[in-house]
Amino acid sequence: MNNSLERLIEGMAATLRADVIPHIEGDYARGQAFGVIYMLNSLKLRASWSNAFLLGQLRTLEEASGALASLAAELPGAPLPAVATPKDLPDAAELQAARDAGDAQMCALIDWLVQQNGERMDAVSKAQAIVDEYINKQTKYELTTGARPMFVEMSGGAEQG
Amino acid sequence: MGQAQAANGAAPAFENPDTLAEGLAKHLGRVAGGRVTVDGLTKYPAGFSWRTYSVRLRGYPPAQEAILRVGPPYGLFAPYSAMPEFESLSALAQSRVPAPRVYLASDDLSILGAPFFLSEKVEGDTPLPWGTQSQRLEGERRQQLAEDFIGALAALHKFDWRATALSRWGDGVTLDNAALRQIDDWERRFRRWALKPHPMAHRALAWLRVRAPKAERLSLVHGDYRLGNFLERNGRITAILDWELVHLGDPVEDLGWAFLPQYRGGTRLVCGLAGEEEFLARYQSLSGLTVGPETLKFYIVFSLLKLAFTHMAAARCFEDGLFNDMRMPAMATQIAPVFRQIAKIIGASA
Numbered sequence: 166m167n168n169s170l171e172r173l174i175e176g177m178a179a180t181l182r183a184d185v186i187p188h189i190e191g192d193y194a195r196g197q198a199f200g201v202i203y204m205l206n207s208l209k210l211r212a213s214w215s216n217a218f219l220l221g222q223l224r225t226l227e228e229a230s231g232a233l234a235s236l237a238a239e240l241p242g243a244p245l246p247a248v249a250t251p252k253d254l255p256d257a258a259e260l261q262a263a264r265d266a267g268d269a270q271m272c273a274l275i276d277w278l279v280q281q282n283g284e285r286m287d288a289v290s291k292a293q294a295i296v297d298e299y300i301n302k303q304t305k306y307e308l309t310t311g312a313r314p315m316f317v318e319m320s321g322g323a324e325q326g
Numbered sequence: 327m328g329q330a331q332a333a334n335g336a337a338p339a340f341e342n343p344d345t346l347a348e349g350l351a352k353h354l355g356r357v358a359g360g361r362v363t364v365d366g367l368t369k370y371p372a373g374f375s376w377r378t379y380s381v382r383l384r385g386y387p388p389a390q391e392a393i394l395r396v397g398p399p400y401g402l403f404a405p406y407s408a409m410p411e412f413e414s415l416s417a418l419a420q421s422r423v424p425a426p427r428v429y430l431a432s433d434d435l436s437i438l439g440a441p442f443f444l445s446e447k448v449e450g451d452t453p454l455p456w457g458t459q460s461q462r463l464e465g466e467r468r469q470q471l472a473e474d475f476i477g478a479l480a481a482l483h484k485f486d487w488r489a490t491a492l493s494r495w496g497d498g499v500t501l502d503n504a505a506l507r508q509i510d511d512w513e514r515r516f517r518r519w520a521l522k523p524h525p526m527a528h529r530a531l532a533w534l535r536v537r538a539p540k541a542e543r544l545s546l547v548h549g550d551y552r553l554g555n556f557l558e559r560n561g562r563i564t565a566i567l568d569w570e571l572v573h574l575g576d577p578v579e580d581l582g583w584a585f586l587p588q589y590r591g592g593t594r595l596v597c598g599l600a601g602e603e604e605f606l607a608r609y610q611s612l613s614g615l616t617v618g619p620e621t622l623k624f625y626i627v628f629s630l631l632k633l634a635f636t637h638m639a640a641a642r643c644f645e646d647g648l649f650n651d652m653r654m655p656a657m658a659t660q661i662a663p664v665f666r667q668i669a670k671i672i673g674a675s676a
Contacts, residue, residue: 167521167641167658179650268523275528279535300526301669307662314660319653320456 166214174209178202219260221306223250226267229299233274236295239288244277246270271296338439340377340396343367347381349438350394354386357430362386367394374402374640374654376570380447388429389446397441400648402639403570407433408441411569414546415445417490422481424474424556424565448565450557455589455598462591463598467561472599473608474563475556479584480612482566483545483577492546495574504575505538505624512632519638521645526665530631533672539621541576548572551580552589553597578617581609582625587667588633627671634664 166173186198226248233245248267251260275296281289339349347364354362366382379394386392397406412431419427431443453463453471463471487493499507513531520527548555549571557565583589584597585605591598596605606617641658643649 167638167661168645168655172645172647173655175647176644176650176652176655180652183650265522268525271525272523272528275525275532279532296525296529297669300529300665304526304662304666304669308666311659311662314656316456316656319656320454 170212170214171209174205174212178205178209181205213257214261216254216257216260218310219257219264220250220254221310222264222303223248223260223267225299225302225306226264226271229271229295230267232295233292236288236292240285240292243292244270244273246274271299338435340398340438340440340442343369346379346394346396346438350381350442350444353432353437354383354430354444358386360385374643374649374651376401376406391447392429393426393445393447395443395445396438397570399440400643402636402643406441406570408443409433410572412443413491413495414569414572417487417492418482418485418546420490421485423478423485424563425569426565426567448557450559450564452556452567453553453558453591453598455553455591462593468595468599470561471558471563472605475597475599476605476608477612478556478563478566479548479551479580480609482548483543483580483613483615485546487546487574492574496544499544499574501541501544504541504544505579505628506535508573508575508579508628509534509538512628512635516635516638519635519642521638521641524638524661524665526668527631527634530627530665530668530672534624534628534631537620537624539576539578539618539624541578542615543577544574545577546572547575547577547579549580549583551584552586553591553599554589576621576625577613577615578621578625579628581606581617581622582627582629583632585622585626586629586633623671627668630664630668630671634661634668637661637664 181198181202186195189195189198226246227250230246230248234247237243237245246267248263248270251263255263274292278289278292278296337345339345347367351362351364354364362383362385364381364383366380368380370378370380375397377396377398379396381392381394383390383392395408395411397404397408399405408431412428415425415428418425426448427446429444429446431441433441435441488496509531516524516527516531548566548569550568551566555566555568556563557567585602589597594601596602599605600608606622609615610617637657637660640654641661644651644654644658
């Protein structure tokens with residue numbers, strides 16, 4: 166996910182209140198919608214992104230870090246990522262910060278590899294392949310853990326088969 | 327949420343329909359040298375960027391009905407200037423590109439509180455790329471729209487901008503650097519919008535930089551040329567809309583964007599209108615340009631990256647509390663699928 170959970174919940178409640186409830190007919194239905202807002206506000210105080218989801222991303226980073234570490238001697242000066250999955254289970258914010266820090270290291274390595282301009286081509290290609298595999302796994306992971314898109318419904322305002 | 331404040335703490339004129347109509351009437355009165363009345367202000371629901379309104383005018387000689395576009399300070403691509411769209415549409419009035427006539431524009435915030443421009447209200451409907459199967463374009467209607475769509479693009483890319491006021495846009499843009507300038511421009515936006523590090527964006531930017539092609543011609547490039555950005559009336563395109571990303575560049579850039587799978591309307595056809603080969607053959611014959619496969623591939627990857635960055639802009643606007651529109655975080659969920667499409671094209675996927 167790209168937005169914070171807190172902001173998503175806040176936006177959902179505001180949208181229901183400002184753009185949905187005024188157009189709902191019937192006290193019962195409006196009451197139900199306010200019930201949804203109340204529950205969303207309650208969730209906002211206690212929920213966070215799933216640790217399991219973030220740990221999955223960190224494990225993939227750790228795997229790529231390990232593979233890149235084996236190229237350290239061939240790539241002197243390369244900003245190789247050094248990411249380890251925490252042994253204990255920190256809260257989601259810590260996991261998210263660790264994932265972002267690992268991805269920032271991966272970005273720095275990609276930028277460094279581009280600047281090698283044909284030097285150490287063999288090691289650079291190997292590192293590039295590890296980076297590509299890492300990116301591939303992370304995007305696949307995000308796709309397999311996401312919900313079915315509902316853009317047609319959002320555009321047309323009607324349930325699709 | 328989604329509200330701007332003027333320097334004196336009051337809401338700027340554009341935030342309220344009454345003050346917007348009043349401010350516009352006052353300004354048009356000054357320009358026209360008489361009393362102008364603005365009423366019937368109706369906001370169009372689409373769009374995350376510029377706000378679009380239909381207005382009725384009395385006492386304003388150029389038009390009795392018009393479209394008012396206002397660029398709020400919290401829009402997707404803010405901060406805005408009305409001038410690129412106004413100047414390009416003014417220049418194109420002499421061309422074969424179907425585009426709305428423009429009447430006036432201003433970036434002076436003291437008038438409505440945001441940049442704005444007033445243009446012709448062209449009649450027509452907008453076929454959308456995300457419609458259902460029953461809304462697909464078929465038969466003669468599709469063929470005619472395809473001819474118009476490709477013809478308008480070729481006319482745009484053949485347009486002699488150097489013979490117009492747009493000639494001053496050409497400073498520094500060359501056949502050699504047109505692609506690199508666009509990469510630089512979008513990388514700057516990416517760095518402003520990203521909420522977290524994106525290794526795929528760095529990988530794709532690096533891929534693009536080493537493959538930036540030399541343009542065959544410097545043209546006026548629409549920047550968002552696709553299904554959903556034209557008006558149709560009786561099976562003909564009456565106007566190409568949404569010129570906010572217009573710039574000088576490599577004409578193939580517009581093809582890369584139009585060829586994206588996201589705009590195929592659930593078909594295999596480019597913008598739901600024409601097969602790829604048919605599109606290219608017709609475009610090349612009309613424009614006099616040759617579209618090489620590597621250049622087209624480059625601009626498809628560039629367009630996908632541009633799309634991913636636009637999704638990041640949506641995430642950023644929502645996260646900063648500028649909008650509560652749920653379409654914005656929904657758009658943000660599409661960053662990963664777009665990255666996957668890029669990885670497949672550049673060979674970075676297993």
